[in-house]
Amino acid sequence: MDEFETKALQGDWLAAVTVLSRISVRPDVLEALMTPDAHKEVVLGVLSRPDVTPGQIAWAATFDNAQVLGRVVSNPKTPLPLVREIRERAEGRPEDIWVHLAAYCGRVLDRAAKESGLHGG
Numbered sequence: 469m470d471e472f473e474t475k476a477l478q479g480d481w482l483a484a485v486t487v488l489s490r491i492s493v494r495p496d497v498l499e500a501l502m503t504p505d506a507h508k509e510v511v512l513g514v515l516s517r518p519d520v521t522p523g524q525i526a527w528a529a530t531f532d533n534a535q536v537l538g539r540v541v542s543n544p545k546t547p548l549p550l551v552r553e554i555r556e557r558a559e560g561r562p563e564d565i566w567v568h569l570a571a572y573c574g575r576v577l578d579r580a581a582k583e584s585g586l587h588g589g
Contacts, residue, residue, distance in 0.1 A: 469494075469497075471483075472486050472487050473487055473494070473497050476497065476501060477497065477500055477501075481506075481507035481509055481510050482509075484501050484507070484509075484510045484513065485509050485510060485513045487501070488501070488510065488513035488514060488516070488517065489513065493517075498514070501514070502514060502524065502527050504530070506531075508531070508533055508535065508536060511528050511531055511533075511536050512535070512536060512539060514527075514528060515528050515536070515539045515540065515543065516539075520543065520545065521545075522545060522547070525540055525543055525545060525546050525550070526550070528540050529546075529550055529553075529554065532557075534558070534563075534565040534566055534568075534569045535565075537554050537557070537558070537569060538569050538572060540554065541554055541569070541572060541573055541576055542572075542576075548577065548580055551573050551576050551577055551580075552573070552577065554569070554573055555569075555570050555573030555574060555577070558570035558573065
């Protein structure tokens, strides 16, 4: 384990982001960084990995942060039921960022419906 991995596992979110930006991350380190109280930048770092998994996306979707949830919705690996759930969570929240997130979810769902041939698309 190198210095950055050690610091990341001790709670240093900057070190964690550095580790997550690497091409290859040890699975045990990645799993250890995925905590319920992870720093927002760590969650975004996991989501930005090209090898992000559906399980990692589902973990990120548990956070109550519009920026994180927007990144979840924008990932093509995110299942449509999860996009619908995020839209429901965002609807009715008055802050602009949540209004925009709900609208974005709607656009993603509309595009998916058109691409699947539903609704005459």
